[in-house]
Amino acid sequence: MKKALLSIALSAFVFSLIAGTGLSADSPLTVSQALAKKNDRKSYYINGYIVGEYRDYSNNKHFYNIAPPFDGTSAYLIADEIDEIDLSKMMPVQIKDYVDSYNLDENPQYWRKQLTIKGTLTDYFTLPGIKNLTDWIAPGENVTDETKYWNFYETFETKKAYTPNSTLMYGGGIYASAETCRWKFVGATYGDSSNDMKWDNAAAHLRLTESTSGEPGYIYMLEDKSNGIGYIRLWAARYKDDKGSGSFGVYISDDKGKTWEPIQTGIPIKKELTEYQFKVMHPGELRIKIGKTENSTAGIDIDNIHISDYYTTSSVENMLSPTNIRIWSSKGHLCFDTKMPEQIDIYLINGTLVKTEHIIGSGNIALPAGFYIVSIKNTATKIIVQ
Template sequence: MVVNRFGRPGPRWTAAVLAFVVTAGLAVIAGTASAASSMTVATALATQNGQTATVVGYVVGEPTATNTVLRSTFTGDTAIAIADTASETGTPRMLYIQVTTSYRGTFGLRTNPNLMGRSVTVTGTLTAYFTHGGLKNPTSMALTGAPPTQPPTPTATPTPIPTPTGGPYDATYYRDAVGKTGPGLRGALHTIIKAQTKVTYDQVWDALKSTDQDPANPNNVILIYTGQSISKARNGSGVDDWNREHVWAKSHGDFGTATGPGTDLHHLRPCDVSVNSTRGNKDFDNGGSQVTEAPGNYTDADSWEPRDADKGDVARMIMYMAIRYEGEDGWPDLEMNQSVTNGTAPYIGKLSVLLQWNMSDPPSAFEKNRNQVIYDSWQGNRNPFIDHPEWATAIWG
């Protein structure tokens, strides 16, 4: 029974009111604590330690490379960049957010370009993305602010290729390509990279022992798809040997192993014999069942998904072949498309997936060194998409 200040029974609802007041007070406190637990973009960039955190920021573009964020003409739904202010244009002050499958329909910028300038709250793992401060594997993404009254002002000249950053070969090897985009860039790169020294299929054995040497063990090579380090001397056709994998399957265009596309080191890699056989001549796509002899790789009847560490490598090798071989000198005109049933046609898919892989797995030190060794010691030409990954979207995006 509730008693009033005169010692007489009070109304029955007094207890309920007190309970409501107490509960409401706790709710306010809890809400305040939750808000206080979120962090700014600046704090998130300084806390790249793998912890789970909630970050609040404004959507300022789509990251496509370490120092490249598109402000318009978006190419995909797999990543967004956020900042502490909606007008931010400096990539060092942006946090790159991975947008996983379940959130792409709502937070992908290609599908939702009106998200530019909106405030979002994201919970996930603070870790590098595109070799840049980032947040991956989000468990929650939510809009936290009203739409801006004016759409954000795009850059003065929207273009999917950034101002050249002055790479070591931009003023010499790539001088006729820098600053171009679309068909102009494609044509310039083809002219540049088709000037090469060709190697024979027998020479490929020795070349791969040099291009794919294990940095930690000069007696070994690193195998594609598995990452295994294996003796250089174990090249051959035995079950536990390594052989020459044509990443652009040689049946796609039926060029075989004759000198030319069949011996181009920019798409030939050492590979476990049985894994090479399992991959066969399949196109590239996401999905399938995990490959027993190569965990992290997936395959089905018509496609192959390499492990995450090789996705970008594969994409850039395929892109190189599509630019290098344009139907000249009796060779087929190679091209990427959206099919995974290309058979012997001179095509490989899927283009959209390869573009995503190029963005999600930037060139590693191993891949860059491989490009340099081919240039210095074997063919005298370079894979431009290792030197400039952003050129992929500039051509195909």
């Protein structure tokens, strides 16, 4: 009977995860479900990952951060996927009543953690958003601060830091960054004109080594980055007046730039500034190179490069109070930390029992990648194992 009741409760829980009604905190809408309602001005519970912060909307351009450093704005960006970079799949959330305790500048530990809120679906910064919050279920206490692994951030904002090799515009040069390291420019220049596509004042402008002929331009780091590379995020666009197609590639080197391993090449460039993400997951002392991968004269602007250290992220981390059991996932494992002996039951999303374990202390359980429901003391929690 007990097993049957657990199965019924688990089935109801799984159904709520897949098809939330938004009428209670136990059955929140996903971000994609909320987006589909198209600002109907009704109030719902909604759950998503805090993937960044929204800064401003000006001159038909959205300003936002989805990687550190953060400014501490009064609007979150939430999404269904922890690594989402597509703004059209995110929703801004007005957190003005919670900003002092939860903004990402002063509280970076909430980045990439799940949040459940209740608010009105309405236009916010010209996007489908959530305002007028009436309930707030924050991530658990003692959550891991992942921003400490994202400490490499290049903006190319200092014009006097660029020293060209010659009077030739694309003759190359050295950009001596105060933020990261020295960068070598080849077939590239400092892009601060009104036609350069950039976040703020400037970007790295790649073309050809002879302006209208020669080899494709590129930039690369002249010093190693320690602690490896987890993710690379950058913004890129085609130079404003240039026509036709263009493409670029991203490369890494573990031998101080003697050889370069491609991460991804032939990436089509768009007219508007677009964010790109590359999963590297490579330990060691590394450098990166970014370059055009075709011989057209179309210029490419590269800006706001974020590089994280090599680290294993927790896809979901949860505090199961009042039992003081902490569970989260790392690659290929369900991790736990508990001071008392506990029984843990792990189910597939369809309700099939995978395994039962008795746990105490800190440890992990090997699991194939996928979605799971973890039940401890009649508390069911969704876990994503990568």
